Amino acid sequence: MTDFITRFAPSPTGLLHLGHAFSALTAYEAARKKDGAFILRIEDIDAGRCKPEFEQAIYDDLEWLGLSWLTPVRRQSDHFKDYENALAVLRNKGLVYRCFKTRKEVAEAIASAPHLSPDGPEGPQYFGEPLTPNKEKEYLRKGQAFAWRLNIKKAIEATRNLNGPLFFTEEGAGPKGETGEVTATPEVFGDAIIARKDARTSYHIASVVDDALQGVTHIIRGEDLFHATHLHRLLQILLDLPAPIYHHHRLITDENGARLSKRDQSITLRALREDGATPQDIRKRLGF
Secondary structure (H helix, E strand, C coil): CCCCEEEECCCCCCCCEHHHHHHHHHHHHHHHHCCCEEEEEECCCCCCCCCHHHHHHHHHHHHHHCCCCCCCCEEHHHCHHHHHHHHHHHHHCCCEEEECCCHHHHHHHHHCCCCCEEEECCEEECCCCCCCHHHHHHHHHCCCCCEEEECHHHHHHHHHHHHCCCEEEECCCCCCCCCEEEECCHHHHCCCEEECCCCCCCHHHHHHHHHHHCCCCEEEEEHHHHHHHHHHHHHHHHCCCCCCEEEEECCCECCCCCECCCCCHHHEHHHHHHCCCCHHHHHHHHCC
8 A cells, every 4th residue: 555645636516727737737746756646536515516517527637638546436425424424423522513594694793793703714704602402493493404513612622632732744835835834723714614504514524534534645735725724634633534744736827817717718628628739738838
C-alpha cells in the first residue's frame, strides 16, 4: 500500500474548466512523482444541481487530459449512510443541535446582535442554541424543516480535552501565505451547518468521512478551500479520523483576475477541445 494517496473531488454541477484541470493535474502529478495513488471522487450530494451528463463529462475530460485513477469511483450519493453515522457520533456527544431558523431569520438574528458577524467563510457567523425539548418536539410534530448545526463552542472544548490545540500541516499556502503548522480557527464559521435541510449531510461531513474511508494522506486543492480546512480538522478530531497533510494551490483566473466559474462556458475543457486544443496545449497553458 502506498503512503501517498491524493484525490480530485469535483461536483457534477457543470462542465470542468481550466481551474479544475489545474487542480486535477496538480494532484495527479504529485501522486505520480511520489509513486502514489490518485483517486477520483464524485461529490454529488446536491441532488438538485448535480446531473448525470456532467458526471460523464468529468470522466471524458479527465481521460482526454491523460489522467487515470483508481476504480471504482466513489459517488457520494451512494453513501449517505456513512455520513449519517458520522452525524450520529456528533449527536451522541451532544455537539450538534437542530436549527429550525430560515436564512432570513438567521440574518435578522445577526442584525440584532452586535457580537455576531455576517462575514464568515461561508456567510453569516451564526451562534445559536438548541430549543427546549418541548419546543423542539412541537416543531418536529408540525414537520418543520431543520438543519443540524455544530455547536462550535462545545466542539472546540471537546477537542481541547482530547488533543490540545488544533492545527494542521500545510505544504502549500493559504490566501495570506499561511504554511507549515497552521493553527486551526474553526470558530470563524460560527455554528456551521453540517447536515442541510435539503440533504442528509453537508460537504464538510461527507468530505472528511470520505477522505478517511479512502485512505487519503494528502489533500491537494485550491486555496479557495483553505478556510474549510479549519473546520475539517475539528471534525476529524471529533470523529477520531486521521489527519491528512494539506497542500492548497493558487487559483487559475481570467484576464481580469477573476476566479474561473462553471458559468463561463468559453473556458470549459469541452469548449477548448472542440476549438482544437490538445491535452499538451492545456498542460503547457497551465504550466505543466
